[in-house]
Amino acid sequence: MILSEYQKIDIDFTALGQIALLVLALYVVSAIFSYLQQLIMAYTTQRIVYDMRNQVKLKLTKLPLKYFDGRTHGEVLSRVTNDIDTISNTLQQSVTQVITSVATIIGILIMMLTISFWMTLIALIVLPLTVIISQGIIKKSQVFFKEQQKQIGNINGHVEEMYTGHQIVKAFGQEEKSQEEFDRINNDLYQVGWKAQFMSGIMMPIMNLVNNFSYVLICVVGGVLAVNGLVSIGDVQAFIQYSQRFTQPIAQTAQIVNVMQSAVAAAERVFEVLDEEEQIPDPAEPKLIDEAKGAVTFENVKFGYDPEITIIKDMNLDVNPGDMIAIVGPTGAGKTTLINLLMRFYEIESGKITVDGIDTSEMTRSNLRSEFGMVLQDTWLFNGTIRDNIATAMKQQQMKKS
Ligand SMILES: Nc1ncnc2c1ncn2[C@@H]1O[C@H](COP(=O)(O)OP(=O)(O)OP(=O)(O)O)[C@@H](O)[C@H]1O
Numbered sequence: 001m002i003l004s005e006y007q008k009i010d011i012d013f014t015a016l017g018q019i020a021l022l023v024l025a026l027y028v029v030s031a032i033f034s035y036l037q038q039l040i041m042a043y044t045t046q047r048i049v050y051d052m053r054n055q056v057k058l059k060l061t062k063l064p065l066k067y068f069d070g071r072t073h074g075e076v077l078s079r080v081t082n083d084i085d086t087i088s089n090t091l092q093q094s095v096t097q098v099i100t101s102v103a104t105i106i107g108i109l110i111m112m113l114t115i116s117f118w119m120t121l122i123a124l125i126v127l128p129l130t131v132i133i134s135q136g137i138i139k140k141s142q143v144f145f146k147e148q149q150k151q152i153g154n155i156n157g158h159v160e161e162m163y164t165g166h167q168i169v170k171a172f173g174q175e176e177k178s179q180e181e182f183d184r185i186n187n188d189l190y191q192v193g194w195k196a197q198f199m200s201g202i203m204m205p206i207m208n209l210v211n212n213f214s215y216v217l218i219c220v221v222g223g224v225l226a227v228n229g230l231v232s233i234g235d236v237q238a239f240i241q242y243s244q245r246f247t248q249p250i251a252q253t254a255q256i257v258n259v260m261q262s263a264v265a266a267a268e269r270v271f272e273v274l275d276e277e278e279q280i281p282d283p284a285e286p287k288l289i290d291e292a293k294g295a296v297t298f299e300n301v302k303f304g305y306d307p308e309i310t311i312i313k314d315m316n317l318d319v320n321p322g323d324m325i326a327i328v329g330p331t332g333a334g335k336t337t338l339i340n341l342l343m344r345f346y347e348i349e350s351g352k353i354t355v356d357g358i359d360t361s362e363m364t365r366s367n368l369r370s371e372f373g374m375v376l377q378d379t380w381l382f383n384g385t386i387r388d389n390i391a392t393a394m395k396q397q398q399m400k401k402s
């Protein structure tokens, strides 16, 4: 009976064709916008991490040596590489999705309101539930993500140290101990890693459950309204489809915000570096020495690597140009420390060090250091040719002249 009724209806192919064309046009426009969105986001996020890397690199050159004494190289490295990488990956994916999701949510909300106010209200009932649940999960996962980035730093630090000190580890038979330490950090990373991943994966299923709950509610209410003739069945059908599409981006947003916690944890570590206290800047109007004669004095110099532990106290020294001085002492006496202070690798607490009568704190570090010839206890070669390595000092001289 129903069939015969439909057979009588004339199909308006013109209108159908127009709608088809409109839909086609919408898809094309949407594709163009997707393309633009990807382009803009890829450019923006990469630009952000590019700037971030630059800032961190610049910062590392301004940090006092004390900063590097206190942590492993690998740990510092991890902040520049892994953490910034994490930010870059998460940001690029997430921000695009969040924008799409929010736009979808708003669009669908409008469409739902045009169908039925009361049914829209029902669809919105689950929102507070979504927020509460996602906040709970995010709070939990935050801790794990933070710990995860920290452990990645630790493992980097450990591996870097063990490879740099390979010979020493072997010479003193510390392979087993090194292995044990690695196992410990690796295990910590594994423990916190699976928890972080689990917490970020659990969001979607829970959100789905909540959404299905709202789906059932909408079906029931829609059914009752339709039976009472308050809305047409077609509207209920359309509404159900909208509501399904409505909850999806909400769940997605909750999921993304959760995953973004790893970027937040990584960003915190990067900002920690950027917020570190810098070495005292060079004076605005520095006194320059062109060709040092070599008169060096220490006046009541006081210094300790740790402010609590003074290593040098009330030290006075007077060296005339041309003097040849040997500083002799047992290990730990402070010979290297003297050089560190002379070249301003570390700042003295009080007193004064002068070269040719000029307080070294009134000179720029590069000018001061260019006046010294220094041979370190252990040689270290840059990755490059022998020529490059020999030329390092010459380059410095050239830079000074230019
Ligand atoms: N970067 C540092 N941080 C903290 N303490 C340090 C640091 N470098 C050296 N010290 C401490 O300062 C003191 C002096 O060390 P320094 O390296 O100047 O001795 P040294 O005379 O050069 O010894 P060596 O003959 O072994 O080279 C030691 O007690 C040492 O433990």
Ligand SMILES: [Mg+2]
Residues within 6 Å of the ligand: 335, 336, 337
């Ligand atoms: Mg020494």
